[in-house]
Amino acid sequence: MAARSVPLSSARDDNRLANSLRDAAIAALMVFALGFFFLGVRTDIAPGGLALSFRWGLLFSAVAIVFAGRLLLNLFVFKTSAPITAQFSGMFSGTGSSFAGLGKWLARALLAFAIVLPFFFTYFFPNKDRQYIDLAILIMTYIMLGWGLNIVVGLAGLLDLGYVAFYAVGAYSFALLAQNFGFGFWMALPLAGLLAAFWGVILGFPVLRLRGDYLAIVTLAFGEIIRIVLLNWYDFTNGPDGISGIPRPTLFGLEFSRGEGGFADFFGIPYDSIHRFIYLYYIIFVLAIITNLVTIRLRRLPVGRAWEALREDEIACRSLGINTTNTKLTAFSIGAMFGGFAGSFFATRQGFISPESFTFLESAIILAIVVLGGLGSQIGVVIASVVMIGGIEMLRNLGFLQHVFGDGFDPTQYRMLIFGLAMVLIMVWRPRGLITTREPTAVLKEKKRIGADMVAQGEGH
Amino acid sequence: MGSVLQNEVDGAAPARWDETPILSVEHLTMRFGGLVAVNDLSFNVGRGDITALIGPNGAGKTTVFNCVTGFYKPTEGRTAMRHGAGLQASAIEEVTRSDRRYKESPQGSVYLLERMPDFEISQRAKVARTFQNIRLFGGMTALENLLVAQHNPLMIASLFTIGGILGVPGYKKAEKQAIEKARYWLEQVHLTERADDPAADLPYGAQRRLEIARAMCTDPLLLCLDEPAAGLNPRESHELNELLKFIRETHGTSILLIEHDMGVVMEISDHVIVLDYGVKISDGDALHVKSDPRVIAAYLGVDDEAEIDVPEIKHDLEEVVEEAQELAAADKSKPKPKPKKPRPAAKASGAKPAARNAGSPARAKAVVPAPSEIKIKNAADFPGRQPHGTKKPGPPGADNLTRIKGIGPANEKKLNALGIWRFGQIAVWKAPEVDWVGAWLAFPGRIQREEWVKQAKTLAKGGATAFSKRVDKGDVPTSKARKPRSGGKGGKP
Numbered sequence A: 001m002a003a004r005s006v007p008l009s010s011a012r013d014d015n016r017l018a019n020s021l022r023d024a025a026i027a028a029l030m031v032f033a034l035g036f037f038f039l040g041v042r043t044d045i046a047p048g049g050l051a052l053s054f055r056w057g058l059l060f061s062a063v064a065i066v067f068a069g070r071l072l073l074n075l076f077v078f079k080t081s082a083p084i085t086a087q088f089s090g091m092f093s094g095t096g097s098s099f100a101g102l103g104k105w106l107a108r109a110l111l112a113f114a115i116v117l118p119f120f121f122t123y124f125f126p127n128k129d130r131q132y133i134d135l136a137i138l139i140m141t142y143i144m145l146g147w148g149l150n151i152v153v154g155l156a157g158l159l160d161l162g163y164v165a166f167y168a169v170g171a172y173s174f175a176l177l178a179q180n181f182g183f184g185f186w187m188a189l190p191l192a193g194l195l196a197a198f199w200g201v202i203l204g205f206p207v208l209r210l211r212g213d214y215l216a217i218v219t220l221a222f223g224e225i226i227r228i229v230l231l232n233w234y235d236f237t238n239g240p241d242g243i244s245g246i247p248r249p250t251l252f253g254l255e256f257s258r259g260e261g262g263f264a265d266f267f268g269i270p271y272d273s274i275h276r277f278i279y280l281y282y283i284i285f286v287l288a289i290i291t292n293l294v295t296i297r298l299r300r301l302p303v304g305r306a307w308e309a310l311r312e313d314e315i316a317c318r319s320l321g322i323n324t325t326n327t328k329l330t331a332f333s334i335g336a337m338f339g340g341f342a343g344s345f346f347a348t349r350q351g352f353i354s355p356e357s358f359t360f361l362e363s364a365i366i367l368a369i370v371v372l373g374g375l376g377s378q379i380g381v382v383i384a385s386v387v388m389i390g391g392i393e394m395l396r397n398l399g400f401l402q403h404v405f406g407d408g409f410d411p412t413q414y415r416m417l418i419f420g421l422a423m424v425l426i427m428v429w430r431p432r433g434l435i436t437t438r439e440p441t442a443v444l445k446e447k448k449r450i451g452a453d454m455v456a457q458g459e460g461h
Numbered sequence B: 001m002g003s004v005l006q007n008e009v010d011g012a013a014p015a016r017w018d019e020t021p022i023l024s025v026e027h028l029t030m031r032f033g034g035l036v037a038v039n040d041l042s043f044n045v046g047r048g049d050i051t052a053l054i055g056p057n058g059a060g061k062t063t064v065f066n067c068v069t070g071f072y073k074p075t076e077g078r079t080a081m082r083h084g085a086g087l088q089a090s091a092i093e094e095v096t097r098s099d100r101r102y103k104e105s106p107q108g109s110v111y112l113l114e115r116m117p118d119f120e121i122s123q124r125a126k127v128a129r130t131f132q133n134i135r136l137f138g139g140m141t142a143l144e145n146l147l148v149a150q151h152n153p154l155m156i157a158s159l160f161t162i163g164g165i166l167g168v169p170g171y172k173k174a175e176k177q178a179i180e181k182a183r184y185w186l187e188q189v190h191l192t193e194r195a196d197d198p199a200a201d202l203p204y205g206a207q208r209r210l211e212i213a214r215a216m217c218t219d220p221l222l223l224c225l226d227e228p229a230a231g232l233n234p235r236e237s238h239e240l241n242e243l244l245k246f247i248r249e250t251h252g253t254s255i256l257l258i259e260h261d262m263g264v265v266m267e268i269s270d271h272v273i274v275l276d277y278g279v280k281i282s283d284g285d286a287l288h289v290k291s292d293p294r295v296i297a298a299y300l301g302v303d304d305e306a307e308i309d310v311p312e313i314k315h316d317l318e319e320v321v322e323e324a325q326e327l328a329a330a331d332k333s334k335p336k337p338k339p340k341k342p343r344p345a346a347k348a349s350g351a352k353p354a355a356r357n358a359g360s361p362a363r364a365k366a367v368v369p370a371p372s373e374i375k376i377k378n379a380a381d382f383p384g385r386q387p388h389g390t391k392k393p394g395p396p397g398a399d400n401l402t403r404i405k406g407i408g409p410a411n412e413k414k415l416n417a418l419g420i421w422r423f424g425q426i427a428v429w430k431a432p433e434v435d436w437v438g439a440w441l442a443f444p445g446r447i448q449r450e451e452w453v454k455q456a457k458t459l460a461k462g463g464a465t466a467f468s469k470r471v472d473k474g475d476v477p478t479s480k481a482r483k484p485r486s487g488g489k490g491g492k493p
Helices: A002-040 A056-078 A084-124 A129-155 A164-181 A185-207 A212-232 A263-267 A274-300 A302-312 A314-319 A324-350 A360-373 A378-394 A401-405 A411-429 B002-011 B061-068 B089-097 B118-123 B142-148 B151-157 B162-166 B169-188 B204-216 B234-251 B262-268 B286-290 B293-300 B311-333 B351-358 B361-367 B409-417 B423-427 B431-440 B446-450 B452-460 B466-473 B483-490
Strands: A041-046 A049-054 B021-032 B035-046 B050-054 B076-082 B110-112 B127-129 B222-226 B254-258 B271-276 B279-284
Touching: A002 A041, A002 A056, A084 A129, A084 A274, A084 A378, A129 A274, A129 A302, A129 A324, A129 A360, A129 A378, A164 A185, A164 A212, A164 A324, A164 A360, A185 A212, A185 A324, A212 A360, A263 A274, A274 A302, A274 A324, A274 A378, A274 B162, A302 A314, A302 A324, A302 B142, A302 B151, A314 A324, A314 B118, A360 A378, A360 A411, A378 A411, B021 B061, B021 B254, B035 B061, B035 B076, B035 B254, B035 B271, B035 B279, B050 B061, B050 B234, B050 B262, B061 B076, B061 B222, B061 B254, B076 B089, B089 B110, B118 B127, B127 B204, B142 B169, B142 B204, B151 B169, B162 B169, B169 B204, B204 B222, B204 B234, B234 B254, B234 B262, B262 B286, B271 B286, B271 B293, B279 B286, B279 B293, B423 B452, B431 B446, B446 B452, B452 B466
Parallel strands: B050 B254, B050 B271, B127 B222, B222 B254
Antiparallel strands: A041 A049, B021 B035, B021 B076, B076 B110, B271 B279
């Protein structure tokens, strides 16, 4: 048996090499055909018209890279019985469970860091503190939005592609209340949340009966409708010009301004514009923590269990006497409410809002955060927000790449490319998100985490 | 046919389930477009009984379940759930006349399930159900599954979430009680050890038991189980029986179950209802149903000589034949006044009437309105119109009607008794005739479903259907093969 298998396998090896070479050659040929026009030929403006210049070196190096890369992939991954990637996945499979154990400590460490974050940056990076705290505020806003959307998508399993609509409703509620009635931030905040929740119910009604792709399409349309109404209702929303002069938040009436009666003056410390940023950071931090605590508590309440049950099996829910209409509407409205809170924070932070800020891309980023973090996972949303928002910003600082690729290389142009590549890799590595396990909401004897393969994803995924 | 059964039941003293039913299904009809899944079905589920709903595949059992539990809105009919004892007929009539869905009072409440949305049926009317293909919340633990089932009481305890978020003490207590109740039911279904495992991880039998436990956590008065023993091994099946008996005895819950496993049905059921093609064909205790020839026929798909031995059908048939003879005698003595004249003479054996009666469908059509030569005593009891029949098949001889799918030798005999001998005669049936024959053969709806008329048209033209080819080859045991056996077994010239 063993003796016979030797010639067979060597024949298979010959075959494999030949196949791999042929496959790589085909790929290289395709690159040549496609790249000839994109890479090989270049038009330059010359006196009297355009001049063609040929860049054979570039073209053939691209062909060579593809040939070599494809050949290596074929030999070691695609056409072999023991692909190298299998070892990778073996390596990573262990991390799933260790993540779970790590999760608790990671969450505590992140929370502790988040509490001291502004002082950490002012102390260690006094020159760049404003930039970093601003970034931290941005990340925190997305964490809050992610947690809010997590209720709808992660817990109730209703895919919402128009979440930014509630963000916009919150922002515009505050801006318009401030502009027309002179509301301050703290007075407008609950109203903005309520209005967003109201719009959550308005959206909820038509999509109650929809499933799957249809739900996603209608929510997507809803997000666009809100933006287009804001854009075109000029008398009310000031259209594309946006609303400016939105009041800054105050600390019990103290404004963060220079001079008499301001925060610095009251406490007798020298005025520094960083105070306002630190204050904004703590506002969004507290709002996000409230979102998180409420979500955690809701999960242990009957309504939260009903959301998760709804994600698992709607028909079974109805057979158990759960009013699925109300359950879906509460999910939509509570998720929307947190979106509204975040929106009114966004308005006060920016001081200016316009429909430009509420495009579909925002919805997509928030949804990507939830999906990347792992549906239903709170800590996953935090990690994903830091990676996505922080990552995009960090990729602005790729100056060192100029040393590698020469002065003509502009790294900021490749920001989104690198980001996209990273997303693809993460989704290949962990297709169900970073934190995939689900924590049970009630325990009889021993708490066991539930693997992602058991948990349903709900509608529209 | 319905009337026949009703008489049967009425004849004896009223059964226990008819005296104190917890659920009454009255004239339930469910149509999906043109398909009649359940047709004018009435039955009672006795309080504290284990009632089984059985029938061959596609008989409409699950449709009945879905109508009772609100997943379908029935096309017609009333399903009344009673919480109090007795018939409470006046309360039900009162609710039916009003627009209300239910009437609740301390003495007893009545609920009209067909008016209620599905979640309310579980929440208010206290009817719980399980599903044929298990529907657990796979990603949630066994314990969580049982807590979800206690949603409504917990929702009230949490003051509709608001109190829960603020952390009112009442909710903590209520949740503890809910977990205790879940623990109790986990013990009853032997799943305490796996309480913290995801439901999707449990073995099949355990999932079935967990689903029953989950349904019981809603405190139902009526538990509807859709094939609870499907896929269980004999030991698990036995455990299931014990569990159901325990539920009934300890908690007083009435049970309505669909089942294929006759072991389960016969062992534990107090009352069995048999459906076939959406119609009730038998209703009684297990013993009664087991010996009911209609049930045997429906289950084995038999349409054989055996059925002719069923006393009452035999009696029907004898009556028909007798009458036909009497009529023939009367015919001879004095011709009947009005309809006889245009009709071809019964005894005429010339080529002409034969051609008119049994010839091509196109020509036979002209004859349709003529009343049959065969008189059936209670012909008017059946809906529609009796088809035209002749006393003799005519010169080419009778066709082998068993070549039509759905007609076996027994039915062929009965059709012959009606004066139906040839495909051409069936081919000209219109809706009234089809209804009438269907009712007379006690197969309402089946003729349409099996497309006898369409088959007959093909066969009358000398064509063949897939089924008739199999009959001709002798592949169909319930039909007689054309040449070799028709003479002997069919007994017709």
